[in-house]
Every structure is written in structure tokens, then in C-alpha cells.
Amino acid sequence: MKRRFVLTSLLLVLVLTVCLSGLAASKAEIVNGRFVKTRSITVEIFDRGNPGGSKPEDNFYTDFIKKGMLRDHNVKVTFKPxxxxxxxxxxxxxxxxxxxxxxxxxxxxxxxQTYANMGGVLDMAPYLDGNKELLAGLWDLLGDSNIYWNRDPEKGTIWAIEALLFQNKRINTFVREDWLKKLGLKEPKTLAEFENMLRAFRDNAQLLLGKDADKMVPYSTSFDVGWRNDHLLISFVPESITEKERYVYGFDDRRLLFPGYKNGVKKLNEWYNEGLIWKNFALYAAGDKTEDNMIKAGYVGAFMHNWDYPYRDGQEGIHANLQKLVGPDAAYIAVECFQNNAGIYRKYLSAPIDRKVFFPSTNKEPLASVLYLNWISKLENRKFLQIGEKGVTHEVLADGTIQTKAVTGAKIMNSPNNIDYTITINGLDLGDTDLNVKSVALGYGGVDKRFIEKAYKITSNEARYGKNYNVGQIYAEEGMGAVLPEKRNNFLIQSVVAKPADFNSVFDRGLQDYLNTGGQAIIDERRVKYEQFYE
Amino acid sequence: MQTAVASSFMEKHQKTIKYLKKYWTLYLMLLLPIAYFIIFKYIPMTYIQIAFKKYSIVQSPWQMPWADNNGMEYFIKAFSNRDFIYALRNTLWLNVLDLVVGFPAPIILALLLNELTFKRFKRFTQTVVYMPHFLSWIIISGMALKLLAPGTGLVNIVIERLGFASVPFLNDPTHWRWTYVFLGIWKSVGWNTNMLRAFRANIDPQLYEAAAMDGAGRWRSMWHITLPGIRSTIITLLILSLGHILGSEFDRPYSLTNALVISASNVISTFIYTNGIRGLQFSLTTAVGLFQSVICVIFLFAANALAKKFGERGIW
Known part of the structure; x- marks a missing residue:
């Protein structure tokens, strides 16, 4: 009996020590949110090659992050451009x-997804769920919705979390305000008025550009036809499009497969053959600055692009250059002219998701990495990254509105509001809705706020937002991530520059090729899965 | 006993040992290039098996599972892919054009340079025609855009000012092929005269003197002395070019292409880039690469055998 007691108590002590030491080990790894031993992680950073920019991996803002991560979590951060x-x-x-x-x-x-299937991506689920109490900042910002956005409905894996698209803005149509005035035209409100405006630009090149009349481009676009003509193309999509159609055809984020799209491209083809579109747009590849330079030099009458495109980049941007090279009246203003068949200026905006953050399987520091995501998601940290230093990159006005200022040199922001560093959020967030709206309008150093306010309003006017239909992996999409968009761009470009008589055959052949290459398989699989989970 | 064995060994291999004693430094020098070929050319070949296996980024190629259809899945996939068939056709098209137009160019240029009398002018010309060889294709494509774009390119501006319609050098598939071939010749012709001119130097000058005595003009001596003198070099170069008939450069078509000419400019190397590296279908594109290499080797052997049949030396 005695012996038994001794044995049992010994065993108990043993079990307790093992348990305690086990707990202690995991507890000892992190004390008060800090690692006991310094950890090192590397973080991807976009390099924009912006004029006058600083080194994206080593500058004032990366120093802020590096110092903060070392102080709060004892984690050394290295950026990889x-x-x-x-x-x-x-x-x-x-x-x-x-x-x-x-x-x-x-x-x-x-x-x-492709790399995840090959075992190249880490499942984030255990690190997120297992450390929830350490990740309050991340959860406050993204919520369950964005964190679990990609969670597999059957297996529960999370290959990537979705950054928050805080201001869900996409595209705007810009026209030269000073040209409208010069020609005595009103701001276009319909497709017909927009077209007539382009024709007026073309026919009055001498008046508008003088000796540079031969450089006139009434409307410019790029190889990315879908993005750069979105408002026009989308206005041909019938109002009756259903949620199911949006999901099934929505894998192409340029909305190529939405019904009615072809008619929009046909319109572009007409414009091209009328001499309204930049003749050589097809020859310049991604990242080429030729078009930007034409816009800055004042040769371009209208274009569609990211909702705030001409107002970006401060002194190096389009607005500042235009004012310098052409004159103080020269400016682009956002206009709203493309109604759909129901007379609505419909926009199709995505759900509030943005970039996807993931850990490759070579990541040996998943805990330090989720702590990194948490750190840059904390309001005080991302706020500093977004607006920078008081008196340098922003001023605080009497009513609390933040006015950001464009700077050059060491404290330059390489991306608007340092979006490239705040990888869990896209869009200015100061923690107060009212302040946000007012501050965004003031957020473009050197640009009159009426331009921003108008662009801000139009870009999401009468928008329909996407929803999350989580049906697990669509296997047909594997390996198609680069091939299909390239096919899409190529045949859209060819359709735009085709002779009017050839338009139908060029477009149809291109679309058929797109579908044969893998588009149709994706459509079919999406339809089946949608019906399985949602009908 | 041992010494006897050793001495008999010595006797047997005396010649070899003597030879090695004399030339061992040369063999030592060979070690480095051999190591280079083993490490960078032969060891990577183990990855050829990816073509027959289901690729995974985290497994070694020995562990990867075999692909379907007895490992031939990706070859079947490639040949049922229309883009691949077009890429194959375009590769052949462009390479045949390159061969027909581009191959004689350096020979003609070498002969012309050979006939130049003023030494200084000859040197100057040589330098000028060499230069483009050192430019990368990215730079050349940038220059091509500035010079040849319709409406804004210098060449087209001149053509328009002269009253003609602008020529779509870069934006029409047929024209683009010629632009591609012409730019290739422009870049490489000077450099390729090098080897020919080096062999020209081996021709005995007495032959020219004798021919001159017999009353042969420049044309005659070029035809009967210079050309036969460099014939074996020409044949060697031709065999090597035939070995590349299905090979394709990457930077040249990739930097010169645009969406309007994709039907002519999509070649095997760009197909591999789009589908393999960007599209992450590594097995598929390894299969394509392997196919390409096998065809090239077949052409190489065939051309060599043909050359030997016609009494030439061949390359081995």
C-alpha cells in the first residue's frame, strides 16, 4: 500500500513537472508579447520605382517598423523589395x-493556391486561432470576415488572409477641365456627350495644343484594356445581372465575362477607328511611363484609371506636372457619364478585400510573422505609417482634419499613404469616420480638395459590392492565374485596334480561345460549386 | 615480389606515365571546366524527370509521383495545347527566316571587309559593325520603339514626310517578322564575321599572288580562293545553326513583342515563360523544353552526317 502510494505520488510529481515544464517552455518563448530570444523575419515590400522615391526596403518608415517590432516583440525585420x-x-x-x-x-x-497545393504555403489557421489573445490589433482591423475569408469550408485551412479595402474605390473617368472651358463645352453626362467631347478635342487640336497639335490624344488607354476603360465597358452590362452570374463570371477581375461586355469593347473599337484613342497604346508594356509622360505634358484629353490617379505622387505626379508645364488652369476632373440600360451609373465594386497576405512554407517564424501582422494593424502604428510625422508629411487643422503634404527626400512616401507598408489595410483610416472623409479629400498635397471630393464621390456612386462566396478551391483555376489575364489583354487589344469589319471575328475568336484555354472549365466548376453551397 | 609487380606495371604503362609526366599541367587545367560542366550542366539534368512527374515545390524530383498516362501526361497536354502548336510554328518560321537571311549576311560582310584597302577605314568599319553585339535586347527594343513606332517613330515620320503611308514595322505580324530578323542581323552580323575572318587569315597569301599573276581579278580570287578557303568554317557554322533550328532565344522575342503581333511572336521560350514560370506549370514546360532539345539534337546529328556525306569534316 505504502509502496503504491509512493509510486503514485512519484508518477504524479513526474506528470506535473512534465506538464509545468512544457507550459513554461511555451510561456517562456514569449514574455509580455516579447520573444525571449531575438527572432528574425523577412517581409515583402513592393518597389514602385516612383520618381524621386526612397529605397523601399530601407527608409524612414521601414526604420519605424523595425524599431517598433524590436521594441515590442524582440523581432528583427528585414524587407525584401x-x-x-x-x-x-x-x-x-x-x-x-x-x-x-x-x-x-x-x-x-x-x-x-497553386503553391499551397504543392505544399509551398503554410496553413495560417493554427497560428491565428492559437494566438488570438496576442492578435487583438489584427482582429480589430480585419474581423472574422477578412481573416476567415479564404478558410476552406471543409478542411478549415487558411492559406492567406485578406487585407481590408477600407475605402472601396476603384476607377474614375478623367477629362481635362481647362479644355472643356476653352471649347465652351459642358461636363459630359452621357456616353453621347462624352464621345462628342472627344471628337471636339480631336478637331480642335490646333486651338488646344498649338504647335504640338500633332501630339493630340483625345483619349488614352493602355494594354490593360479592361481596367483602363472600366466605366465605359461596365455600362454595357445589363442591370439584371444576378449574384450568381457575378460569382460564376467574376473570376476575371476586369469583368470580361459579364454579359454585354463585348458591346463596350465595340465602342472602343469605333473610337479607335475614328482616331479618338492613342494610336500606339498597344505597343507599350506594363510599367512603361510613356503614357504618363504624355498625360503630364498635357497632350491627353481624357482617360480612365485608378480613382485618384492624376492626383497622386505630389510634386512628381500628373497634377503638379500639368500645372507646371501647361498652366495653373490645367487639371483633370472626374466625370460621370456612363449609364447602364436602366439609366443608372452602375459600378461593380469588389467586396472589401484587397491584397492577400500569406506565409510560404519556408517561413520558420510563423508566430513572429503573425505578430508582425498584428503590429502593423494596430491603429497607432498604421496611423503613423499612413500620415507620417506631424509638421513634415501632415498638418492637423483646427477641426482635427489631417492634411497630408507631399514631400521629397528622406521622408517621401513611395506609395499613397504608404499603402505598401500597411499590408493589412488599403485606404486612410484615422479611427473616426467623419475625420476620414474630410482628411482623404485633403490628403493630396498641392491638389484642390474639390477635385478629390468629386473623384471620391463618383468612383463608388451607385455601386454594387461583391460578396464572399466561399466554396473552397476551384481546381480549374490552378495554373491559370497568369495565362488567362494575358490572353484577355491580348485579344481585347486586338479587338480595339481591329478594322471595324473585322471586330466581331477578332473578338469572338479571342474569347473562344480564352474559354478553350481554361476559362470555360472555371465557369463550369464555379457554377457547380455555387449551386452546391448556395442553392 | 612487390617491386617486380611494380616494375612490370611501370614497363607496361611507361608510355602513358611519360606522357602524363610531360603534360599533367594541361590535364590539371581541364579539371575546372569539367567540374563546371558536371555541376552546372549534368547535375541539373536530373530535373528533366519533372517532365514525367507531378511537380511539387517541396519534394525532391526522385520523390515526386509519376504523371498520368505512364508519365506522358504533360507531353499529351502540350501537343493538345493550341498555343504550343503556334509557338512551335512561330519558332520554326522565325528561325528559318533567320537562317536563310541571317546566315549569309556575315559571310558577305566578311568578304566585303576583306576587300577594303584602307586599313584605317577597315578598322573603323569593323568597330562600327561590332558595336550592336554589346547592346542588350531590352535596349534594342526600346530603340526600335523610338525609331519604328507608327506616327511617333523617327523612321515612320520620315516615311510620312516623304508622302508614303507609315509602315507597321512593329504592329503587324508579317512586318514584325522582318523587323525581328533585320534587328537580329543588325545586332549580330559584325560579331559573326569574326570567326570567318580569323580563318581567312590562314589562307596562304601566295595563292592570291599566283592568281594575280595569272590575271585573276578581285572577283575571281574571291570566288576561287577566299570562299573555298573558309568553306569548312561556313559548314561548321551552318551545322551549329541547324542545331538551333527549334531552339529559341528568350530576350529577343520577349522584348520585341506586343499584343498585336502575339500570333507571330509567341515562340517556345516565351510559351515556357508564360505557362511555366508565370503560370506555375513546371512539368508541362519541362516537357516542352525536353522535346525542343531532342529535336535540336536530331537536327544537329543529321546536319553533321549530311556534311560528312558531302566530303566535309563535320564538327566531330
Missing amino acids: VPRWTEVEVLNNLLAAGDAPDVCVTYSYPTI
């Missing part, structure tokens, strides 16, 4: 070489 405009290609190379940063960010979910 990846070119913004070829991010998917470069990231692919890095992943394939086993050289990718510990914290990766991309706009392409199919890329992540």
Missing part, C-alpha cells in the same frame, strides 16, 4: 527558388 508591376512573376520566381520572404503579399490568390 519586389517590383510592384511584375509582383506575381517575381514572387513566383522567389517561391520556386525557396527564397520568398517570410511574410508575402500579392494581389493574386491563384498564385497562393
Whole structure:
């Protein structure tokens, strides 16, 4: 009996020590949110090659992050630059070489999915769920909705979390305000008025550009036809499009497969053959600055682009250059002219998701990495990254509104509101809705706020937002992430520049090729899965 | 006993040992290039098996599972992919054009340079024609855009001012092929005269003197002395070019292409880039690469055998 007692108590002591030491080990790893031993992680950062920019991996703002992470979590952060405009290609190379940063960010979910299937991506679920109490900042910002956005409905894996698209803005149509005045035209409110305006630009090149009349481009666009003509193209989509159609055809984020799209492209084809569109747009590849330079020099009458495009980049941007090179009246203003069949200025905006953040399987510090995401998601940290230093990159006005200022030199922000560093949020957030709206309008140093307010309003006017239909992986999308968009761009460009008589055949052949290459398989699988989970 | 064995060994291999004693430094020097080929050319070949296996980024190629259809899945996939068939056709098209137009160019240029009398002018011309060889294709494509774009390119501005319609050098598939070939010649012709001119130097000058005595003009001596003198070099170069008939450069078509000419400019190397590296289908594109290499080797052997049949030396 005695012996038994001794044995049992010994066993109990043993079990207790093992348990305690086990707990202590995991507890000892982190004390008060700080690692006991210094950890190191690498983080991807977009390199925009912006004129006058600082080194994206080493500047005032990276120093702020590095110091903060070392202070709060004892984690050393190193940034790894990846070119913004070829991010998917470069990231692919890095992943394939086993050289990718510990914290990766991309706009392409199919890329992540493909690598996940090969075992190249870490499942974030255990690190997120297991450390919830340490990740309050991340949860406050993204909520369950964005964190669990990509959670597999059956297996529960999370390959990537979705950054928050805080201001869900997309595209605007810009026209030269001073040209409208010069020609005595009113701001266009319909497609017909917009077209007539372009024709007026073309026919009055001598008046508008003088000796540079031969450089006149009434309307410019780029190789990315879908993005750069979105408002026009989308206005041909019938109002009756259903949620199911939006989901099934929505894998192409340029909305190529939405019904009615072809008619929009046909309109572009007409414009091209009328001499309204920049003749050589097809020859210049992604990242080429030729078009930007034409716009800055004042040769371009109208274009569509990111909702705030001409107002970006401060002194190096389009607005400042236009004012310098052409005159103080020269400016682009956002206009609203493209109604759909119901007479609504409909926009199709995505759900509030933005970039996707993931950890490759080469990441040996998943805990330090989720702490990093948490750190940059905390309001005080991301606020500093977004608006910078008081008196340098912003002023606080009497009513509390933040007015950001464009600076050059060491404290320059390489991306608007340092979006490239705040990888969990896209859009200015000061923690107060009212303040946000007022501050965004003031957020473009050197640009009159009436331009911003108008652009801000129009870009999401009468918008329909996307919803999350989480049906797990669509297997047909695998390996198609780069091939299909390239096919789409190529045949859209060919359709735009085709002779009017050839338009139908060029477009139809291109679309057929797109569908045969893998588009149709994706449509079919999406339809089946949608019906399985949602009908 | 041992010494006897050793001495008999010595006797047997005396010649070899003597030879090695004399030339061992040369063999030592060979070690480095051999190591280079083993490390960078032969070891990577183990990855050829990706073509027959389901690729995974985290497994070694020995562990990856075999692809369907007895490992031939990706070859079947490639040949049922229309883009691949077009890429194959375009690669052949462009390479045949390059061969027909581009191959004689350096020979003609070498002969012309050979006939130049003023030494200084000759040197100057040589330098000028060499230069483009050192430019990268990215730079050349930028220059091509500035010079040849319709409406804004210098060449087209001149053509328009002369009253003609602008020529779509870069934005029409047929024209683009010629632009591609012409730029290729422009870049490489000077450099390729090098080897020919080096062999020209081996021709005995007495032959020219004798021919001159017999009353042969420049044309005659070029035809009967210079050309036969460099014939074996020409044949060697031709065999090597035939070995590349299905090979394709990457930077040249990739930097010169645009969406309007994709039907002519999509070649095997760009197909591999789009589908393999960007599209992450590594097995598929390894299969394509392997196919390409096998065809090239077949052409190389065939051309060599043909050359030997016609009494030439061949390359091995």
C-alpha cells in the first residue's frame, strides 16, 4: 500500500513537472508579447520605382517598423523589395527558388493556391486561432470576415488572409477641365456627350495644343484594356445581372465575362477607328511611363484609371506636372457619364478585400510573422505609417482634419499613404469616420480638395459590392492565374485596334480561345460549386 | 615480389606515365571546366524527370509521383495545347527566316571587309559593325520603339514626310517578322564575321599572288580562293545553326513583342515563360523544353552526317 502510494505520488510529481515544464517552455518563448530570444523575419515590400522615391526596403518608415517590432516583440525585420508591376512573376520566381520572404503579399490568390497545393504555403489557421489573445490589433482591423475569408469550408485551412479595402474605390473617368472651358463645352453626362467631347478635342487640336497639335490624344488607354476603360465597358452590362452570374463570371477581375461586355469593347473599337484613342497604346508594356509622360505634358484629353490617379505622387505626379508645364488652369476632373440600360451609373465594386497576405512554407517564424501582422494593424502604428510625422508629411487643422503634404527626400512616401507598408489595410483610416472623409479629400498635397471630393464621390456612386462566396478551391483555376489575364489583354487589344469589319471575328475568336484555354472549365466548376453551397 | 609487380606495371604503362609526366599541367587545367560542366550542366539534368512527374515545390524530383498516362501526361497536354502548336510554328518560321537571311549576311560582310584597302577605314568599319553585339535586347527594343513606332517613330515620320503611308514595322505580324530578323542581323552580323575572318587569315597569301599573276581579278580570287578557303568554317557554322533550328532565344522575342503581333511572336521560350514560370506549370514546360532539345539534337546529328556525306569534316 505504502509502496503504491509512493509510486503514485512519484508518477504524479513526474506528470506535473512534465506538464509545468512544457507550459513554461511555451510561456517562456514569449514574455509580455516579447520573444525571449531575438527572432528574425523577412517581409515583402513592393518597389514602385516612383520618381524621386526612397529605397523601399530601407527608409524612414521601414526604420519605424523595425524599431517598433524590436521594441515590442524582440523581432528583427528585414524587407525584401519586389517590383510592384511584375509582383506575381517575381514572387513566383522567389517561391520556386525557396527564397520568398517570410511574410508575402500579392494581389493574386491563384498564385497562393497553386503553391499551397504543392505544399509551398503554410496553413495560417493554427497560428491565428492559437494566438488570438496576442492578435487583438489584427482582429480589430480585419474581423472574422477578412481573416476567415479564404478558410476552406471543409478542411478549415487558411492559406492567406485578406487585407481590408477600407475605402472601396476603384476607377474614375478623367477629362481635362481647362479644355472643356476653352471649347465652351459642358461636363459630359452621357456616353453621347462624352464621345462628342472627344471628337471636339480631336478637331480642335490646333486651338488646344498649338504647335504640338500633332501630339493630340483625345483619349488614352493602355494594354490593360479592361481596367483602363472600366466605366465605359461596365455600362454595357445589363442591370439584371444576378449574384450568381457575378460569382460564376467574376473570376476575371476586369469583368470580361459579364454579359454585354463585348458591346463596350465595340465602342472602343469605333473610337479607335475614328482616331479618338492613342494610336500606339498597344505597343507599350506594363510599367512603361510613356503614357504618363504624355498625360503630364498635357497632350491627353481624357482617360480612365485608378480613382485618384492624376492626383497622386505630389510634386512628381500628373497634377503638379500639368500645372507646371501647361498652366495653373490645367487639371483633370472626374466625370460621370456612363449609364447602364436602366439609366443608372452602375459600378461593380469588389467586396472589401484587397491584397492577400500569406506565409510560404519556408517561413520558420510563423508566430513572429503573425505578430508582425498584428503590429502593423494596430491603429497607432498604421496611423503613423499612413500620415507620417506631424509638421513634415501632415498638418492637423483646427477641426482635427489631417492634411497630408507631399514631400521629397528622406521622408517621401513611395506609395499613397504608404499603402505598401500597411499590408493589412488599403485606404486612410484615422479611427473616426467623419475625420476620414474630410482628411482623404485633403490628403493630396498641392491638389484642390474639390477635385478629390468629386473623384471620391463618383468612383463608388451607385455601386454594387461583391460578396464572399466561399466554396473552397476551384481546381480549374490552378495554373491559370497568369495565362488567362494575358490572353484577355491580348485579344481585347486586338479587338480595339481591329478594322471595324473585322471586330466581331477578332473578338469572338479571342474569347473562344480564352474559354478553350481554361476559362470555360472555371465557369463550369464555379457554377457547380455555387449551386452546391448556395442553392 | 612487390617491386617486380611494380616494375612490370611501370614497363607496361611507361608510355602513358611519360606522357602524363610531360603534360599533367594541361590535364590539371581541364579539371575546372569539367567540374563546371558536371555541376552546372549534368547535375541539373536530373530535373528533366519533372517532365514525367507531378511537380511539387517541396519534394525532391526522385520523390515526386509519376504523371498520368505512364508519365506522358504533360507531353499529351502540350501537343493538345493550341498555343504550343503556334509557338512551335512561330519558332520554326522565325528561325528559318533567320537562317536563310541571317546566315549569309556575315559571310558577305566578311568578304566585303576583306576587300577594303584602307586599313584605317577597315578598322573603323569593323568597330562600327561590332558595336550592336554589346547592346542588350531590352535596349534594342526600346530603340526600335523610338525609331519604328507608327506616327511617333523617327523612321515612320520620315516615311510620312516623304508622302508614303507609315509602315507597321512593329504592329503587324508579317512586318514584325522582318523587323525581328533585320534587328537580329543588325545586332549580330559584325560579331559573326569574326570567326570567318580569323580563318581567312590562314589562307596562304601566295595563292592570291599566283592568281594575280595569272590575271585573276578581285572577283575571281574571291570566288576561287577566299570562299573555298573558309568553306569548312561556313559548314561548321551552318551545322551549329541547324542545331538551333527549334531552339529559341528568350530576350529577343520577349522584348520585341506586343499584343498585336502575339500570333507571330509567341515562340517556345516565351510559351515556357508564360505557362511555366508565370503560370506555375513546371512539368508541362519541362516537357516542352525536353522535346525542343531532342529535336535540336536530331537536327544537329543529321546536319553533321549530311556534311560528312558531302566530303566535309563535320564538327566531330
